[in-house]
Amino acid sequence: MTAKSNAMTIIFLLISCLLSGCVGDEIQDEKDGTLVIAFEVQADYENIDENPQILADYLSEKMNYDVTLYSVSSEGAMIEALRFGNADVAIMDGGSAWVGWQQYDLEVLGADQKSDGRTYYEAHAWVRADSEMAEAHLDDNRYTDPFALLSGKTSCHTGWLKSAGMLMPMGYLIGLGYANVIGDPNDIETLRNTVFSYFSEDSSIPDSGTPYYGYSGALKCLSEGAGDVAFAKDSTVDSYCNNEDPSENEEWCLEIDEYVPLPAFGRSPSHPVMYNPEIMDVSTMELLTDSLVGMSDDTEGAKILENILNTGGIVKTNAQDHLGSYSTMISNIPGISAYYSDKYDINGTVSPTVDTIRLAFEVKSDYENIDENPQLLADYLSEKLGISVEIYPVTSEGAIIEALRFGTADLAFMDGGAAWVGWKEYGLAAMAADQKSDGRTYYEAHAWVRADSEMANAHLDGEASTDPFALLSGKTSCHTGWLKSAGMLLPLGYLIGNEYAEVIGDENDISSLRDTIHNYFSENSSIPDSGTPYYGYSGALKCLSEG
Structure with a gap:
């Protein structure tokens, strides 16, 4: 081989080795993808173990991704970062996560665990054991x-706009029609008036630093008799009044069996891991989820969870499962969306989360007056909401309830009796009520008597000991008809509930009501059929007037 050939061979080998080394380095350093974590990064960390860069480095190794931090200054900035693709993932509190989910279609891939392993706590109304x-x-x-x-009672809240102490219980009470919104439904300050209206002007909505602030303060308020109900979480009583070492209990605690929790309003979620499904692909989401969930099984990962994320572990979940119960309550609070948008400094408008609303309505086969056609209502709502509104025809109030129960309709107008059945038996909720000619959303049911009767004398004599309702026993009653609301159901419900009248017959059979009426009043009591002289309101009054 000539010197020239040897030189060329050596040069070729050197170049090959150089290129091989370069290629090898590229293969060694090549990552499968990139991931950006939005995080509220501090300017300096006194404890180096709390630096979130450690989390990024850990995930980078586990996923073989280039993982970096995107520094934000607020929860609102996290939402914006996920919305516009500046970050892929963020861990945030339940309130901001709810806004991100409801208004911007962000999703949840995991949630951190509380000390007992749950990803939530339950919100309860705590009352005294001797209360009604x-x-x-x-x-x-x-x-x-x-x-x-609870109406008219003095309530003990943990503070203004606190989750378990105010937002969840008030969202529950408003959503199920117990409490009416008092004021502008788009102003969060309306909630204060709503609290005072449904409960009492003396209800406790404490400021930070005052004696009844926080979970312990609300329970102290109840324990000391300053309030009738305390809104707190499921573990509150045990935390302050049921410690293994009794000396650790608060001095104001009652005996543990003197506290009774009413059924939970819902679940307040732990911190979820949020992402934008329109930006993050499924394979990355699944890889990230597996990496985060697996951290608690790894010594290094467990340390990072504790020091940086303040949790013992992360579990896999989704937005509906993690935030659904919370959302049901929070969305009923007046002005809550605007409040959170201002709090988190989010720009944007609320948009509907459904494409179509189906309105159950008893539709006639033909309308002589075209203005009475409910399709006009559907068209109006469609224009205002910017989505399709359809009429779902039904033939009865019972069919309306069935349509709402099984999801074939989303909304319906119905009378009070049917609405009560839907609420009590099937968990339906009221969102609004129509007004009568005088602006009220109700009328009052009365027993009308002749002015010269002993019942009138007992009512007007100013004596608390003379009871006009007790004097109704044995009298001939005039009802508007069978199972009519003001003419039968309300008065008999009152008389039975207050133990004036005794139920005669099977308590589970509605026909027992007729025997109850005849037993308490008279065998001659009027329960008229439609079309007879004493039917309806005019008929009942005619029955009284004619003696």
């Missing part, structure tokens, strides 16, 4: 409603 609310809750009678008995 506790009695109604524990009597195994589905028709004695402890939440209805």
Whole structure:
């Protein structure tokens, strides 16, 4: 081989080795993808183990991704970063996560665990064991409603706009029609008036640093008799009043069996791991989820969870499972979306989350007056909401309830009796009520008597000991018709509930009501059929007037 050939061979080998080394380095350093974590990064960390860069480095190794941090200054900035693709993932609190999910279609891939392993705590109304609310809750009678008995009581909240102490219970009470929104439904300050209206002007909405602030403060408020109900989480009583070492209990604690929790309002979620499904692909989401969930099984990962994320572990979940119960409550709060948008400094408008609303309505086969056609209502709502609104025709109030129960309709107008059945038996909720000609959303049911009757004398004599309702026993009653609301159901419900009248017959058979009427009043009592002289309101009054 010539010198020239040897030189060329050596040069070729050197170049080959150089290129091989370069290629080898590229293969060694090549990552499978990139991931950006939005995080509120501090300017300096006194404890180096709390630096989130450690989390990024850990995930980079586990996923073989180039993982970097995107520094943000607020939860709102996290939402914006996920919305516009500046970051792929963020861990945030339940309130901001709810906004991201409801308004911007962000999703949840995991949630951190609390000390007991749960990813939530339950919000309860705590009452004294000797209260009428506790009695109604524990009597195994589905028709004695402890939440209805909260009206007019003095409530103890943990603070203004606190989750378990205010937002969740008030969202529950408003959503199920117990409490009416008092004021502008788009102003969060309306909630204060709503609290005072449904409960009492003396209700406690404490500021930070005052004696009844926080979970311990709300329970102290109840324990000391300053309030009738405390809104707190499921572990509150045990945390302050049921420690293994009694000396650790608060001095104001009552005996543990003197506290009774009413059924939970819902679940307040732990911190979820949020991402934008329109930007992050499924394979990356699944790889990240597996890496985060597996951290608790790894010594290094467990240390990072504790020091940086303040949790013992992360579990796999989704937005509906993790935030659904919370959302049901929070969305009923007046002005809550605007409040959170301002709090998190988010720009954007609320948009509907459904494409179509189906309105159940008893539709006639033909309308002589075209202005009475419910399609006009559907068209109006469609224009205002910017989505399709369809009429779902039904033939009865019962069919309306069935349509709402099974999801074939989303909304319906119905009378009070049917609405009550839907609420009590099937968990339907009221969102609004129509007004009568005088602006009220109700009318009052009365027993009308002749001015010269002993019942009138007992009512007007100013004596508390003379009871006009007791004097109704044995009298001939005039009802508007069978199972009419003001003419039968309300008065008999009152008389039975207050133990004036005794139920005669099977308590589970509606026909027993007729025997109850004839037993308490008279065999001659009027329960007219439609079309007879004493039917309806005019008929009942005619019955009284004609003696």
